[in-house]
Amino acid sequence: MNAEVTRYIDELQPWQADVCRQLRAMIHTTIPAVEEQIQYGKPHFSKNGSHAAVIHVAKSKVSFMVFNASEIEAVKGVLRSMGTGERKVADIPEGHVVDYDLLAGVLAETSAGL
Numbered sequence: 001m002n003a004e005v006t007r008y009i010d011e012l013q014p015w016q017a018d019v020c021r022q023l024r025a026m027i028h029t030t031i032p033a034v035e036e037q038i039q040y041g042k043p044h045f046s047k048n049g050s051h052a053a054v055i056h057v058a059k060s061k062v063s064f065m066v067f068n069a070s071e072i073e074a075v076k077g078v079l080r081s082m083g084t085g086e087r088k089v090a091d092i093p094e095g096h097v098v099d100y101d102l103l104a105g106v107l108a109e110t111s112a113g114l
Contacts, residue, residue, distance in 0.1 A: 002038070004037065005036050008042075015095075016094075019092055020062060023055055030111070042055060050067075052066065052110070052111040053067070061092055063089050067087055067110060068113065069081075069085070069086060069088040072088050074088065078090060
């Protein structure tokens with residue numbers, strides 16, 4: 001695991017750090033050979049040199065974005081389309097129960113071809 005990503009997570013609000021640690025663990029379980037780094041100030045996760053996922057933290061939420069998601073349907077209140085739909089985002093506010101299994105399934109599907 002990348003030390004810069006660890007520092008990024010460790011400096012967050014406790015609830016955000018907890019969500020990010022769980023997302024990070026889920027990403028590593030789903031994509032065993034994933035590479036992680038800080039790009040554009042956010043943790044980026046790549047497979048075979050291609051972006052697979054990004055974690056972005058804002059004041060009131062943690063966002064988890066996957067790439068190559070054109071074939072993934074948006075799920076109201078859970079997963080929204082971004083841009084042309086090639087990216088899908090889960091916005092996680094404080095206190096929200098996160099379905100990490102659902103997100104792992106989406107990530108597995110979107111990263112399979114990388």
